[in-house]
Amino acid sequence: MKEHGHHHHPESMLSVEQAFARILAFFNVLEVEERPLLEAVGQVLADDAVSPFDIPPLANSALDGYAVQASSVRDASPASPVVLKVVGSVSAGELPRDKVGPGTAVRIMTGAPVPPGADAIVGFEDTDETDRKRNGKVRMDEVAVRVAVETGNAVRPAGQDVAKGERVLEAGVPLRAAEVGVLASMGFARVNVFRRPIVSILATGDELVQPGESCPPGSIYNINSFSIASAVQRAGGVPKLLGIARDNLESLQQKIGEGLDADMLITTAGVSKGDYDIVKDVLAQRGKIELWSVRMRPAKPLAFGVLRGPQGRQVPHLGLPGNPVSALVAFEQFGGPAIRKMLGLKLLQYPTIEAVLEDPIHNADGRRVYARVVVTKRDGAYHARLTGHQSSNLLTSMARANGLAICPEDLPVKKAGEIVKVQMLDWPAEVF
């Protein structure tokens, strides 16, 4: 097929927004799966969580103290304490065995159910509790109360936290520690969440060798499989590493075949204009592939297609540039958001902040520039400093960065001192 050249691959020049919209349109939230609570952290709740009971289930004490009738201690004061008869005690986890009536009290611990008849709690500090202990007084069948309390004092009503049938968490909420705690409080040991996407990752190229192997002259290590797999994990996907496909029909067909049992196939290299056609041809045999020029730097060349997976399933394919910085920047713009959409998250892109730019960003050819920067905070303002040379083959510049400063496509330069928008790669989108 090689002699056909590029003519069977449609190509077009797209803005970042156009590329984003076209790619994201192919992704949908994945199926619901039931998972043990602790294995669902970071996934998104698929159903509203409705409380099966009141929380707390019974009115209970907010203090360590005595359950009383407020009317019994109406006249109590430090000068003339009211002495009540202690008819029992109740701890958290117990059910009250004793009733409270006029002139009587039940000793009660925080969280314990309020005994029938009682309508208020008096804390130990407002009784002679500690004095009796200190004085070695062992008579436990009475207590002197030194204050009057209102009806309901230190009583947590049943259902105060959550009423039975109340929607406590909405479908679409990502599960963090607090949400997991709320689900546990309702007795849910398992939870329905949207499944995590499986993302196949294939590096292509005769020159690549795997880290850990020896690297003969003319070869280079496969970087992209590892950086993209890490980024897939961080975005919430499950990477499936296919290794390296060689630039021949058999190797490519085999590896791409293995990769279609997934929710997305990411390839690196082999799909820009200047490349040999072999990768493009094998992809085209499996479905549709479009080669795009996206108005961005780095990562102008991008491929996107839909391939036929097993059982007629459509598998979106994202073809990233071979250059490691370009591949990672393009992944963060398009691949990460696709994974977040499949996970059921609502915010797909990294949050941006505004920072004072400390070095100029030059824009020679009308593309949107994503410059690697370190953002720091000084005197209440964010400052963005370039992480050295912005050549797209310097992955070390990406290692030092915590954000990508954006020079718009219509500006020839963003000058030092100007305010620049910075995409914060380390911030969760949920923050804003």
Next chain:
Amino acid sequence: MKEHGHHHHPESMLSVEQAFARILAFFNVLEVEERPLLEAVGQVLADDAVSPFDIPPLANSALDGYAVQASSVRDASPASPVVLKVVGSVSAGELPRDKVGPGTAVRIMTGAPVPPGADAIVGFEDTDETDRKRNGKVRMDEVAVRVAVETGNAVRPAGQDVAKGERVLEAGVPLRAAEVGVLASMGFARVNVFRRPIVSILATGDELVQPGESCPPGSIYNINSFSIASAVQRAGGVPKLLGIARDNLESLQQKIGEGLDADMLITTAGVSKGDYDIVKDVLAQRGKIELWSVRMRPAKPLAFGVLRGPQGRQVPHLGLPGNPVSALVAFEQFGGPAIRKMLGLKLLQYPTIEAVLEDPIHNADGRRVYARVVVTKRDGAYHARLTGHQSSNLLTSMARANGLAICPEDLPVKKAGEIVKVQMLDWPAEVF
């Protein structure tokens, strides 16, 4: 031992900073372990990463084009192209088979090594490459060059990215996608990182039942094991769930014993002043335990100790309050930072931002208040809104929050409209 009361447990009133300093002093970075690259994401590099070779290893082409001697095309222009003899071709991953001399060229692809003799690259767009293709001209043994180029044009020198022996990543760096890519580029398939801490988590209380089980009247579900385990994971630790210990000697001794094969033991409930002494007593049998009152709300009662683990190992013990909001807030202040320190991270606490407070925070008793808020960004400023009632038994208020707004201990109220510091629970500390 119950009759001893609290007298054998020293108690003191501490500021948040004092509690933080005392707790963190007991933790150190853990041992180094060697891990496969992709399993080390999120851990911290234990050794400087030094490049074993130049990257790129050979001078290579930054363009698809022709490798030439710049002097051969000195007089080339669109009007009078210079025709060179094409003596061979080289792709990325190949070693050059042919030499370039005066008047000759080698066809070269991006990333391919520059052939001996060549000192510059001319891109396809500055030759008749595409014209020849378009016209079906099959003569591939010559190329017309339309521009003069400088020596070194589009040649990436060997070592441009990284020189052999150069320190590329410093020990102490957390591994993200870019760092993993940099390590892969140097051929490292495995990497030395600091081990992740194992954190045992034990809920205590006769009233607790596990989620998924039925909950008889007077009982409540065990929330803390699940919310704290999720928070431990998020902080980078490996939770080890011990389940629930009942308030009796045998159950507590057994569970605490199981939990000492870890880098930290976290218990919830059972260690504040009002609680029965059984948990405190069993902990004291195993080592040292201090009961603190920390000047904070929620989470005033806190226990900290050091227990004897197997082989005489010292296991720090953090005793959190039983209340789920208090437990989670205290964990985030003290437990999360302890885990981060063991992981080798330098920044231990959550980053704070300044926001306009939209609801007042009241401070009745001179404690530092951590109020659950949702921070949003409007008109370039952060705004912090309370997530409803701040009662410490409303875990749902924590579920909606993305930050904790801080009212200092010496202010009776932080008013709506004032600027408040907010600890951002969802932000990685590495950001600033």
